[in-house]
Amino acid sequence: MKHNNFTKFNLTFMSTFFIKNIRWNKNYLLSILDSHLIHYPSPVNLSYAWSFGSTAGICLIIQILTGVFLAMHYTPHVDLAFSSVEHIMRDVNNGWLIRYMHANGASMFFIVVYAHIFRGLYYGSYISPRQLLWCSGVVIFILMMATAFMGYVLPWGQMSFWGATVITNLVSAIPLVGENIVYWLWGDFNVGNATLNRFFSIHFLLPFIIAGASVVHLALLHNVGSNNPLGIDSSIDKISFYPYFFVKDLFAFFMFISFFGVFVFYFPNVLGHSDNYIPANPLVTPTHIVPEWYFLPYYAVLRSIPDKLGGVVAMGGALIVLFFIPFTNTSEIRSTTFRPLFKFFYWLLVFDFVLLGWIGQKPVTGLYVFIGQVATVYYFVFFLILIPLIGLLESKLIKSI
Known part of the structure; x- marks a missing residue:
């Protein structure tokens, strides 16, 4: 009797699940969600090294959200930028938390992405048929570097100003057009208010471009399928992404948030440069100009x-x-x-x-x-x-x- 009852329960559960799945797939948007996040076939032997991709996506969301809130109070002007950051830290409700999350979030983002890249190198995620997938990831990485550089300039501290001056001046090395490109980047004949405004506008725009590129990256991944530790596409059993790898990624997320929280709440300035807590002074050159780590x-x-x-x-x-x-x-x-x-x-x-x-x-x-x-x-x-x-x-x- 118990066996029959258990069998009936299984049949009832499977039929209900099947009916709900059909209902989901009748809706175009829900069917996309179902095929890419719920019933997406994933190799059964994926390890936690494959959680870096989803964690990078979470980092991007954190950076966009905190960046939008910071932009509400930030003033992109050479005379007011540094003091507006101090205003966020001291006067805005929970402004210190938003600013520290954004500043340390950039470092967390790069830690995760570097781990993701080296994992891809180790497991051959660039080998056919995943060439375009790898190249799209490199595009995202370069966009990240451009976004981070411009964001580093915005506080308008000593290292922000001199870092922008040194790095943009490098473009002048390009024959014939280099000097004109530098003036275009500056918006003037030196690093000043026009430069800060341009960098702020581009820094605000680029994360949304990265988000679009990430969607393309995800689409290319799901088109060819995920690689796995054995490096073979056949003879590997597949299981649905949900709930198996959803739970795995969720655990990785909580581990990441714990690591992130240690920096935000206990060591918020350890990854920054001390000179950047001094207002920019074009007349005083720092003894040693270095970018972010x-x-x-x-x-x-x-x-x-x-x-x-x-x-x-x-x-x-x-x-x-x-x-x-x-x-x-x-x-x-x-x-x-x-x-x-x-x-x-x-x-x-x-x-x-x-x-x-x-x-x-x-x-x-x-x-x-x-x-x-x-x-x-x-x-x-x-x-x-x-x-x-x-x-x-x-x-x-x-x-x-």
Whole structure:
């Protein structure tokens, strides 16, 4: 009797679920939600490393919401910008929380995205048929860097002003048109009020462009399907995203929020630069101009080249080279777990990237310059030479067995 009752319950539950699913799919919008978030087929062996994508989406939402609230009280004027930030911190109800969430949220966003990128490199998420998916992710990453740079200028502290001056001046290295582009960026003949207004407008706009690019990125992901730790598309059982991976991503979200909260409530200024809590003064140059920590690896690449134009090309190339990975790859094995030779150079790249970040905050003198140049060479060698070379070597070794 108990067995029959249990069977009847299962049949009733399944029939009710099936009927509700049909009702959902009759509505166009609900059917899209159902196919992409509820019954989206996901490989059964996905680990928590696949939660970085959804966590990055949450970071973007936090940045947009806190940014909109900050824009309600911020004044994009060179005489008022710094004091308006202080007004937000001291006089606006919970303004300190919104500002600290936004400022530290940028760092959290980059931590998650860097982890997402290196996870993609490790598990071969750039290999066919996911070339466009990878490239769309690189576009989002570059847009993030542009948004973060312009946001760093808005408080109009010492590091904001001098950082904007140094970085925008780099564009003047471009032959023929460089100087005109710099004046266009400034909106004047020096970094001033017009520059601040332009950066504020673009900084407000870019997150919504990133959100649109993220939708495209998600659509491309669902078109080809998620990669998995084994790196094979066939012979892997699929299960619906909800509730299995929804719960997994939810747990990752709470872990992230806990980590985020430690910085917001206990160490809100540890990731910032102390000079940026001083109002901008065009007559006093800081002893050591450095960008935010998430720019440091690329800043190190820039400073490792003695020539100004060469440094700009190298820094831009360090980002552009990421687009080449799907097309220079020659390996048919996705997961680095099964590529012992590539694994060694992969972890060397991770160390190299951290080393570049450390060099980026050091003065441009002696040994630091040499280490930065060696680390820069390896960065480009890995993407342009080692990725295709190791793939060819692996193919030959496999055929010889």
